[in-house]
Amino acid sequence: MTHTLASSYDPKQFETRLYQEWESSGVFQPRGEGEPYSILLPPPNVTGTLHMGHAFQHTLMDALIRYHRMRGYDTLWQMGTDHAGIATEMVVSRNLAAEGAGETRDSLGRDGFIAKVWEWKQQSGDTIEKQMRRIGASGDWSRSVFTMDPMAANAVIEAFVRLYEDGLIYRGQRLVNWDPVLKTAISDLEVVNEEEDGFLWSISYPLTDGSGELTVATTRPETMLGDVAVMVHPQDERYTHLIGRTVTLPLTGREIPVIADDYVDREFGTGVVKVTPAHDFNDYAVGQRHNLELINIFTPTAAVNENAPEKYRGLDRYEARKVVLVDLEAEGRLVETKPHKLQVPRGDRTGQVIEPYLTDQWFVKMDGLAARGLELVEKGDVKFVPANWINTYRHWMENIQDWCISRQLWWGHRIPAWYDDDGKIYVGRTEEEVRAKQGLGSNVTLSQDSDVLETWFSSQLWPFSTMGWPDEQAMAERGFDRYVPSSVLVTGFDIIFFWVARMIMATDQFTGRVPFRDVYVTGLIRDSHGQKMSKSKGNVLDPLDLIDGISLDDLVAKRTGGLMQPKMAEKIEKATRKEFPDGIPAFGADALRFTIAALATHGRDIKFDLGRAEGYKNFCNKLWNATRFVLMNTEGANFIGVPDPKTDAERWILSRLAKVAAEAEQHFAGYRFDLLSQALYEFAWNEFCDWFVELAKPALQGEDAIAANSTRHTLLFVLERLLSLLHPLIPFVTEELWQQVAPKLGVSEKTIMLRPYPQASDFAGQDYAAAEGDVEWLKAMVTSLRKIRSELNVAPSKTVPLLVADCSASDRERVARFDSQLRFLTRLDGITVLDDASAAPASATALVGELKLFVPLEGLVDLGAERARLEKELKRVEGEIAKCHNKLASETFVANAPPAVVEQERKRLADWNLQREALAEQRAKLA
The missing domain is CATH 1.10.730.10 (Isoleucyl-tRNA Synthetase; Domain 1)
Known part of the structure; x- marks a missing residue:
């Protein structure tokens, strides 16, 4: 591995070469000897490329691994990637469209499409792992796991079946985040809530008996077609007499009740709220409390369905909104329209507004699992760093809801459930197992559930699915007993609940262990102005561009590529050219890591x-x-x-x-x-x-x-x-x-x-404590004398004499001991110890402690210029003395500052006074 050292530092000449040598040598693999130290790589999406968040966390993980490897630990950095169901389906679908052959996800069918996904995975799916190598990630690539690999997939099926058999998984109809473009449920993490300009519409609902009306306010008037009640606060005196009566829902003619619930904010709007349990999460909770009917008015693509009046059926939700508003105004029911700021939930993949949607899904019961997960952290089996993140963890675990784990996709772990012609559900590891256990003959037709499990379900198993669980032989071969629990998880605060908490619960449930000892929670990388990095803001930094450099034109193209709005692209290009007029130079991986x-x-x-x-x-x-x-x-x-x-x-x-x-x-x-x-x-x-x-x-x-x-x-x-x-x-x-x-x-x-x-x-x-004191004295001497030479503009080749006065015994000993070093390092032609400082001629002076240094000026400088310099320096020192006096004269400072700080200020005052005395003495000599 030895090479001749180049004359100049150029990381491009050796970084890639060294990494290849490291990896081929097998040094990244665990040795099986020494105390185990292991880290799980949070598996990046197989569709992804390295971004600054990855580079940040991977650098810190690699530093920990390299440190412990050098400390003699048996280190394992478990690598791997996530199959990323939604993201991967979108990538492959876009690739099909770009090929121009007319093939689509639906035209290929499930098996054909999945075959295309695997083909893409083999060609491009390891991009991010190659990029990780570029920043020096010293993980054991030979053990890398993909969440769709047979070993990991087997763990997913086993976990699902066991949870189902334990009564912790069920299928039911509940409200979920629904992306009408992808036509699937998505997790809260995949929903981005953004403040946008909208409107608040006030609509009057007539009391059925004709005695009056109630006015409600809504930002989504089309959903009124699915209203099942109006709601007031039980202590709102304006409406208590109406509780239990009914109103007639405009445009539909349906009669719906007036109910009372503490959820209502009496101060907002009119204090009357419409209730649409099938299209609002808060309303869904109200509906459960009051046993209200659930009326879903949308199709999976967010068009109005057959549960609404015929006039609106088939309309897209926003077209339906327009028609509803026109009809309300025609009936005299549209009371007011006013601008309103609102939080709009959008899918992070499609950018489409997410609908709370009522659909049949698979769920995990979370209350018991969460109680155990919280207990493990509270008693210290898992420790958060920084410690304050336990509060976030605790809040989520104490307010947990059942977890929707099914997705209406094809790419992923297919749910191991089968249905007969009567809709009865059978869960098992395989269809053959189901038939054998249930005694179902070949005359009974079974069809497997078409949904797949969301990627967080497989990711929660990562601490032990990567170790061969549940196969005992695989567990022994991969070191389950040795490396579980792992030593530390390095992750972002944004997935403490979505991933960290679920790994704690799942690992305990299936193995009786915790997944890791420490959770080191990192911050979020932002740009230099504190803004979150995003493509729409044009402030994304690619870590590989920082390592290898990128030209300005290529950087502009990267930042503006794919943007639909020309004005946005123009703005981003202008800002990029201003910030990086010469592009980004190559810093190398080490500089980025440091x-x-x-x-x-x-x-x-x-x-x-x-x-x-x-x-x-x-x-x-x-x-x-x-x-x-x-x-x-x-x-x-x-x-x-x-x-x-x-x-x-x-x-x-x-x-x-x-x-x-x-x-x-x-x-x-x-x-x-x-x-x-x-x-x-x-x-x-x-x-x-x-x-x-x-x-x-x-x-x-x-x-x-x-x-x-x-x-x-x-x-x-x-x-x-x-x-x-x-x-x-x-x-x-x-x-x-x-x-x-x-x-x-x-x-x-x-x-x-x-x-x-x-x-x-x-x-x-x-x-060597004594040597530390001696050398610190020598450094102070050299610094002071070099400062004098610099200020006097003495040529480097010219030697000067040094006079010293007010020497303590230790100063005398040090002057003698370091005579040759001082001569060499500060170009002195001799050192003379004076008995009396007043005997020194006109000189440039300095203080080292109480030791006075004099460099005679004769023959070195213009004395007039030196007098001016001394006057300037005296003014500066007197200014510092005044600052110290003001602080120490402040009763508030002396009373409230720590004693050490007050004492430090007094010492500073004494030091400044010594400098003033020395400068005044020198000025007097030049007068």
């Missing part, structure tokens, strides 16, 4: 800023250049084990390495990827690449051969450990660099993925 980790706070929403990706590409480049420096300075060197440091700089960096390793362990345990990336960035960029590389140079170029050799060892050792620390977050660049560094340290592993992850315990017994 950006994601840095943004992974425990907040609900996460703003993705492209500028961060550029910054982290620079970070990868910094690592690359630092590695080149180390390699150039260690040619021919070979070391074994932990270095025995000879210099304070080595002791300091080893101490900092131990501390950052401890921080990394803490942040991984707490799923704080943001704090992890921050700690590693600071150590890598500031402490290793900047300071230690600088502090190593005096030893490397000095005459002490022992110190030089020790420094080479430490450079290599710390770099190798740093690359290992960073590997879970940025796997590609760390592997490429590690391959060059590792041979010099005699390590046995062939890949960084199998190197032990650095831990604080690795450095037990190495107490």
